[in-house]
Amino acid sequence: MDFKIISSHGMSLKIRSSLVGGTCLNQEVRLFDFGNVVVRKDYMEDEGVRVLSGGPYYIGDFVGKGMLTAAIQGDNFTAPTSNLILRTLRELSYNHIMGTLVIIPASSGCTLNFGLAIERAINDELAVKMLTVSDDLFNDKHQQISQRTLSAIILLYKIAGAMSAAKKSLIEIYEYCQKMCQQVQSMEVNLPNPYVTPNSTCMCIDGTFSSIKATLSQMDHTVATIKVPLATMIHIIQDTNSFRIDPSKVVDTARLTLCSGDNLVILLNNNAVITTTEQNICVKDVLDYLTAFNINVVRFYVGNFIKCSDNPSLTITLLKVDDSSVLTYLDANYGNVPGWRAVNQSIGPSLTTAVSIPGNLRRKERITPPIRGPKLSDEASNIMYFAMQFACDALISCEKQLNVIDSEKGDGDTGTRMKTVAELLIKRMRQDKVILNYPFTFFETMSRFLEKSLGGTSGCIYSILFEAAAKRFAGFKDSLDVTTDMWLESFKAAADALQKYGNTRFGEGTLYDPIYIFCVTAKEELGNGADILIAVEKAVRKSEEAISMTKRDKKYPDPGAHAVGIWIRAIFEGVKLRWPVDVACM
Secondary structure, three states: OEOOOOOOOOHHHHHHHHHHHHHHHOOOEEEOOOOOEEEEOOHHHOOOOEEEEEEOOEOHHHEOOOOEOEEEEOHHHOOOOHHHHHHHHHHHHOOOOOOEEEEEEOOHHHHHHHHHHHHHHHHOOOOEEEEEEOOEOOHHHOOHHHOOOOOHHHHHHHHHHHHHHOOOOHHHHHHHHHHHHOOEEEEEEEOOHHHOOHHHOOHHHHOOHHHOEEEEOOOOOOOEEEEOOOOOHHHHHHHOOOEEEOOOOOOOOOOEEEOOOOEEEEEEEEOOOOOHHHHHHHHHHHHHHHHOOOOEEEEEEEEOOOEOOOOOEEEEEEEEEOOOHHHHHHHOOOOOOOOOOOOOOOOOOOOOOOOOOOOOOOOOOOOOOOOOOOEOOHHHHHHHHHHHHHHHHHHHHOHHHHHHHHHOOOOOOHHHHHHHHHHHHHHHHHOOOOOOOOHHHHHHHHHHHHHHHOOHHHHHHHHHHHHHHHHHHHOOOOOOEOOHHHHHHHHHHHHHHHHHHOOOOOOOOOOHHHHHHHHHHHHHHHHOOOOHHHHHHHHHHHHHHHHHHOOOOOOOOOHHHHHHHHHHHHHHHHHHHHOOOOOOOO
């Protein structure tokens, strides 16, 4: 159902064009050539009661087997003319004796125009019944002519259409749906514009979600504003007496009265106001609230059933269920009707938020990664420790520098985050919580440590780097000695993983650039017979040149790339200071 209003200039043509476009998207429906009427393509083959609706707006998405037979849309976003309605009734009644049920909103324009057409149809001896839906909780405060229809009409479309498909008679369908109208209540909650997708943030996360001022919409545009948690939308309905939870089972004709043990069908129309996350929070809180009163929610429909761009709102409809046949009709599936959202909720007496199931894996994650792969000598392990200490000290000392660089385009906290992680890593190393003599175990430890301590995108990137390096060392036999080629292969594996999962490539100005060029240069220099330290030093210089190139149109280089340059240079200087002539594994 579409309430979107566009320019009134040439509106008749635009509405016709809209209906043509909608019909192209659904090959199960067609347009009558005499007016803006969407009709089932196979309506002449339907032997059941015809179900017709219409109004100022588009409801063609609800035309299909098991729902509406046809839907009429008026010109200029007004009610359809009585002549068009009568012509449609005659078409639907041609060679058909089961009759037509007309379900319409309670607006004066619709009731007058449809009423006139139906009276004329009855005078033509056509079998027609009209059902007017007025489910707004504020309707009792206004004159009968000012009644308003919200989202309950969608449920009536479904119930009537399913009964028609089940070959029920016109009188049976009319009386049953009339009874449903007495057991349904809806309420519209308007949200202030600042809370409609503000800066693409999620209201349930940024803290504003629990204190939004929800505005209760009434027909005369007077509003009652109450400050309540949006997620517990059911509280709004309770606070405004739209229904009562009454253990004494006292009948209240002005409000929907719910008692312990009652069954409810709920339809939540989200007019593109809140995100799916927030929408699902609403569902959970409504279920929790009603379950506390032993009220069973047997079906919960959620979606953008009624669309209105000028009125961002949520509409909640409560349908009290007295017999299981309601669920039979709501669950009936006769094919794809675009506007209806079928649900998988038929198991169990009611919906529940107790939805968790235990996993099959019982073994907890290891606190410390396993020992695997080649082992470093004690001397090489000491060099590793010294180099790591150098890298951590360098990152700590460059905190302010990195923050300044990051503030140009980012949050200005890269240096502080790196410093915090470096200090924590030094502490863990001094407590012997980092195993250095097995490269695989060391890289695995670093991967898990950085994912948790650094966090965010940077933490994930570094975790991928070290995880890939660990994987490469896991492929070497335990009996082998660690060689320079092994280190380069693991570094290359890390760079490849970053390129794959980071969706980047050399020259795009990211931290991948210095890592990639280091691998390429070191391999090339060693292949040319250069000494290890000379080859690595040249690779470090090339990395620093690549970092400088990440400036592009900025004053500073990429902060992530600059951080890589700091620890690569520091590790090299640390290794060089402790490098013995007879060590061939570093």
